Amino acid sequence: MRAPPPLEVSSASSSSPFLFSQPQIPPRLRYAVLGAGFAGLSVAYNLLKLSPKDSNLRIDVFDEVGIGGGASGVSGGLLHPYSPKAKLLWRAAECWDEALRLLNVAEAAVPDAAPIVRRRGILRPALSMKNMMVVKDNAQNGLAGCRIESIDEDAAQNLVPGICSPYNTCFYMPQAVNVHPQRYLEALFLACQTLVKELCASGFGVKELHLHKVSIQKLLQLEGEYQAVIVCLGAKADLLPELSGRLPLRTCRGVVAHLQLPDNMGGEYPGFGPSILSDAWLAVQGPRSLYMGSTWEWKSRNSSPNVSADEAAEALKELLPKVCRIYPVVRDWTFIGARAGLRAMPPLTPHGSLPLLGCVNNIIGLNQTCKYWLFGGLGSRGLLYHGWLGKLMAQAVLSCNEDLIPYELTSWKRTKQ
Numbered sequence: 259m260r261a262p263p264p265l266e267v268s269s270a271s272s273s274s275p276f277l278f279s280q281p282q283i284p285p286r287l288r289y290a291v292l293g294a295g296f297a298g299l300s301v302a303y304n305l306l307k308l309s310p311k312d313s314n315l316r317i318d319v320f321d322e323v324g325i326g327g328g329a330s331g332v333s334g335g336l337l338h339p340y341s342p343k344a345k346l347l348w349r350a351a352e353c354w355d356e357a358l359r360l361l362n363v364a365e366a367a368v369p370d371a372a373p374i375v376r377r378r379g380i381l382r383p384a385l386s387m388k389n390m391m392v393v394k395d396n397a398q399n400g401l402a403g404c405r406i407e408s409i410d411e412d413a414a415q416n417l418v419p420g421i422c423s424p425y426n427t428c429f430y431m432p433q434a435v436n437v438h439p440q441r442y443l444e445a446l447f448l449a450c451q452t453l454v455k456e457l458c459a460s461g462f463g464v465k466e467l468h469l470h471k472v473s474i475q476k477l478l479q480l481e482g483e484y485q486a487v488i489v490c491l492g493a494k495a496d497l498l499p500e501l502s503g504r505l506p507l508r509t510c511r512g513v514v515a516h517l518q519l520p521d522n523m524g525g526e527y528p529g530f531g532p533s534i535l536s537d538a539w540l541a542v543q544g545p546r547s548l549y550m551g552s553t554w555e556w557k558s559r560n561s562s563p564n565v566s567a568d569e570a571a572e573a574l575k576e577l578l579p580k581v582c583r584i585y586p587v588v589r590d591w592t593f594i595g596a597r598a599g600l601r602a603m604p605p606l607t608p609h610g611s612l613p614l615l616g617c618v619n620n621i622i623g624l625n626q627t628c629k630y631w632l633f634g635g636l637g638s639r640g641l642l643y644h645g646w647l648g649k650l651m652a653q654a655v656l657s658c659n660e661d662l663i664p665y666e667l668t669s670w671k672r673t674k675q
Contacts, residue, residue, distance in 0.1 A: 422585065
């Protein structure tokens with residue numbers, strides 16, 4: 259039997275009264291995100307959120323450890339938009355707003371789970387007269403959404419009994435928050451999965467999200483599989499042969515200690531009490547649970563989260579005197595363990611230490627059929643930067659347009675290393 263003739267397609271300018279067209283099949287988009295920390299999950303969420311609703315989209319997230327297996331999952335979780343001298347960080351308003359938005363998204367995904375965000379503010383005692391004057395001056399130009407208040411020691415004691423203020427002045431950020439990083443990242447991934455279901459149920463394009471506990475040894479093993487690959491591996495980006503030695507990043511290993519108040523002792527941390535920021539910090543996780551950090555071991559290549567007894571002892575030797583200066587009662591708390599993360603620290607620019615973003619095809623070289631992107635160097639401010647920059651990165655990837663990323667974040671590619 260002879261096959262029927264092919265369907266004739268008419269253009270809109272045809273004079274025929276009957277117009278026929280082939281059904282338009284939305285393109286299938288495939289993106290690979292390397293890393294399941296702050297950067298990687300922000301990019302994944304925003305790719306899903308910002309992609310055309312009728313597109314068929316698949317996102318593969320690769321992380322050899324899993325959600326929060328790198329430095330993100332070990333971070334202190336103290337979120338605010340200021341430098342140690344209380345200067346607003348680069349594009350602080352956008353970063354602050356987007357970080358809070360993603361926190362809300364994560365919390366909504368797990369309404370009955372253990373708390374992700376502790377909204378009790380952050381307290382920073384002044385440790386020198388010079389520091390006190392500089393912070394007071396800079397605090398006048400703070401964000402309305404995260405203001406800085408100067409309070410005396412009596413007011414500070416009402417917030418945290420036992421706090422010491424050497425210069426009778428503390429700086430209080432009542433709107434700053436403390437995030438449990440691991441819970442947050444797990445909830446954000448769940449929010450991504452929920453978004454996939456909602457988008458698929460809308461009846462438009464098919465959306466997929468997959469997490470692979472696999473180590474990517476080189477970028478070119480993904481060649482031909484994806485429209486774009488976004489590298490969000492932090493310090494481990496330098497382990498990829500195509501990028502090794504070509505990124506202006508320094509590594510720094512930080513140890514965070516977990517302290518617990520013994521069951522037979524009183525003096526619980528007040529439920530309304532803020533976390534404490536100083537030369538070392540205390541991130542409050544509960545009335546009898548504190549995280550204390552962080553050490554700074556520059557040029558370390560050790561990315562293991564595990565901390566040996568000797569390394570833990572050195573960390574306590576370094577951190578406890580700093581914390582005891584402002585919160586002496588911490589001596590009554592018991593050390594119960596430690597974790598570590600390897601941070602990727604970006605270079606200093608006229609705008610501060612900014613993350614590295616952009617397309618890296620020219621760095622990788624060779625002829626690629628897909629685009630390779632970098633989102634790295636979040637340093638110790640990943641929680642602040644990840645939301646807004648993840649959104650910018652997703653917009654740039656979806657449109658194949660690096661110009662959507664602010665110049666300050668891509669200028670590292672034009673600086674001779």
